[in-house]
Amino acid sequence: MFLSVVVPCYNEEESVPALVQRLAKAIAPWKDRSEILLVDDGSSDATWAAIEAARAGCPQLQGIRLSGNRGHQVALTAGLEAARGERILMLDADLQDPPELLGDMMSLMDRGYDVVYGQRAERQGETMFKKVSAHVFYRVLNLLSDVDIPRDTGDFRLVSRRALDAVLAMPERARFVRGLFALVGFEQIALQYRRAPREAGETKYPLKKMVRLAVDAMTALSTKPLKIATRMAFLSLMAAAGAVVYLVWSMVTHQTAPGWASLFLTISIFSSIQLFTLGIMGEYIGRIYTEAKGRPLYFLSEDTRGTMAAPGTAD
Ligand code: UDP
Ligand code: MG
Numbered sequence: 001m002f003l004s005v006v007v008p009c010y011n012e013e014e015s016v017p018a019l020v021q022r023l024a025k026a027i028a029p030w031k032d033r034s035e036i037l038l039v040d041d042g043s044s045d046a047t048w049a050a051i052e053a054a055r056a057g058c059p060q061l062q063g064i065r066l067s068g069n070r071g072h073q074v075a076l077t078a079g080l081e082a083a084r085g086e087r088i089l090m091l092d093a094d095l096q097d098p099p100e101l102l103g104d105m106m107s108l109m110d111r112g113y114d115v116v117y118g119q120r121a122e123r124q125g126e127t128m129f130k131k132v133s134a135h136v137f138y139r140v141l142n143l144l145s146d147v148d149i150p151r152d153t154g155d156f157r158l159v160s161r162r163a164l165d166a167v168l169a170m171p172e173r174a175r176f177v178r179g180l181f182a183l184v185g186f187e188q189i190a191l192q193y194r195r196a197p198r199e200a201g202e203t204k205y206p207l208k209k210m211v212r213l214a215v216d217a218m219t220a221l222s223t224k225p226l227k228i229a230t231r232m233a234f235l236s237l238m239a240a241a242g243a244v245v246y247l248v249w250s251m252v253t254h255q256t257a258p259g260w261a262s263l264f265l266t267i268s269i270f271s272s273i274q275l276f277t278l279g280i281m282g283e284y285i286g287r288i289y290t291e292a293k294g295r296p297l298y299f300l301s302e303d304t305r306g307t308m309a310a311p312g313t314a315d
Pocket of ligand 2: 092094096198203
């Protein structure tokens, strides 16, 4: 049984040495039947140099480097496409997800599960804002999407080859990896863990990237927002009906009410609903456009495995 470990790294020069050390220890039982794949997501610091340096002390370590910063989910996808293992572990570079859980995950998989995902029972050393926004995100996502995505899970998970192949068979450019794994089915099980604080450096997920991930997740998994937009259109129909009733009433009774404020309010409420629904449609249309272009997700600029892989293809 061959094991691959995939780690996306963006400006993680400080984390890489400790990461490799702890990973090497964790995969020791599978020493000759394993690989660690660090994916440098076009870092602007010395991450690539750190990966190359760490290879001296860890023969299973390989690195690939994307030609530019493509984001966490694309970097992860690049690593998953390159992975050769029959079982594949993915985790963050900052050691918030403890590699030591690998043993427990492996034994769950021995019992027949295809996906063992880490579920955060507790988050340490993260800001209140991050905790609250993550909490809201998973709940809104489940409300809106047609797939049941386990709450409070990140991308920390051990998956079988057939589950991974199912995910890689999904051709969409908008990669929301944990959602895709929720989508493929098979037997899945959660493993509770305490999320440690970041080992070094700071978060690579500023608000902008978080919002993009959230919108990607919702549009990738569901068309419910579009249906909500339709329902809002019904609201304005009701308002129009109300306006007709009012018109008839004022003509019959010859009373004209000084309705400036209510008129103004109505117009602004409904024009904002219109803009909102237009925005929702725009998000989907933009994504149709991106998917239609079918551009490769990433290009590799470095590859320690010797052979230069073709863009976006496995091995
Ligand atoms: N990451 C990446 N590309 C990016 C941003 C982040 O590969 O553009 C990686 C990062 O190096 C880390 C993982 O994604 O391994 C999660 O990022 P981070 O720990 O900063 O997110 P947080 O834990 O704060 O949500
Ligand atoms: Mg982190």
